[in-house]
Amino acid sequence: MNAGEVEPGTVRPGGRTARVRESVLRAAGDALVEQGFDRLDLADVARRAEVGKTTVYRRWSTTAGLVADLLSDMAEQSVPRTDTGSLDEDLKANARLVVRTLTDARQGPLFAAVIAAATCDARTAEALHRFYQVRVAEWAGCVDAAVERGELPAGTDAHEVIRAVSAPLYYRLLASGDPLDESVADRAAETAAVAARAGVYVN
Incomplete structure (x- = not known):
C-alpha cells in the first residue's frame, strides 16, 4: 500500500453509519466463529447484519478489509490498562484480562x-499485528512506571515484558490446549516480573 492509502474498512464512520458498522462487525465476528476465515463471505455478513450487500461491499470491499476493521474495533473496545502502583499487581491484572478474553x-x-486467518492472509496478519501493537503499547506503561519507581532496572524493554506475560497464555490457547485460569495467569505474570527484575529484558 502506498503512503496515504488506507486499508479498506479502516476509516472510522461517524453519525448513524456507526450503527451499521457495529451491526456488520458483530455479524462478521459471528461468522468467523462459526465458519472460519476461509468461508467468510461479505454477502453472508450483510444478510446476518440485515444491511444491504452494496453497503458492505462499498465500505469494506474485501473480507480482509472487514477483518482489519473488526480488529481495530476490538482494540478500541479493549479495557484500559490497570495502574495499581505495583508491577506485580499490574502484570497480574494484564494476565487475568488476557485469560478472561481467551476463555x-x-x-x-x-x-x-482471526489468528488462524492471519497465517494465510497477509492483510489480516498486518491487522492482527497492529491490534497487538496497540494493546502491548497500552500495557507497557505499567512497566515504564515500574522503572521510574526503581522496581526494575533502567533500560528494561517494557514491550518485551508485556509480551512475556501473554505468550504462555496464547500458547495454551493455540498449541497445548492446557487449561487457562487465574492461577495460570498469575504464574505467567509472576514469571515475567521475576525475569524483568533480574534484568532479562534490559536492552
Missing part, C-alpha cells in the same frame, strides 16, 4: 479464528 465463550473462538 470467553465468544471472544476466545474469535481470536483463534
Whole structure:
C-alpha cells in the first residue's frame, strides 16, 4: 500500500453509519466463529447484519478489509490498562484480562479464528499485528512506571515484558490446549516480573 492509502474498512464512520458498522462487525465476528476465515463471505455478513450487500461491499470491499476493521474495533473496545502502583499487581491484572478474553465463550473462538486467518492472509496478519501493537503499547506503561519507581532496572524493554506475560497464555490457547485460569495467569505474570527484575529484558 502506498503512503496515504488506507486499508479498506479502516476509516472510522461517524453519525448513524456507526450503527451499521457495529451491526456488520458483530455479524462478521459471528461468522468467523462459526465458519472460519476461509468461508467468510461479505454477502453472508450483510444478510446476518440485515444491511444491504452494496453497503458492505462499498465500505469494506474485501473480507480482509472487514477483518482489519473488526480488529481495530476490538482494540478500541479493549479495557484500559490497570495502574495499581505495583508491577506485580499490574502484570497480574494484564494476565487475568488476557485469560478472561481467551476463555470467553465468544471472544476466545474469535481470536483463534482471526489468528488462524492471519497465517494465510497477509492483510489480516498486518491487522492482527497492529491490534497487538496497540494493546502491548497500552500495557507497557505499567512497566515504564515500574522503572521510574526503581522496581526494575533502567533500560528494561517494557514491550518485551508485556509480551512475556501473554505468550504462555496464547500458547495454551493455540498449541497445548492446557487449561487457562487465574492461577495460570498469575504464574505467567509472576514469571515475567521475576525475569524483568533480574534484568532479562534490559536492552
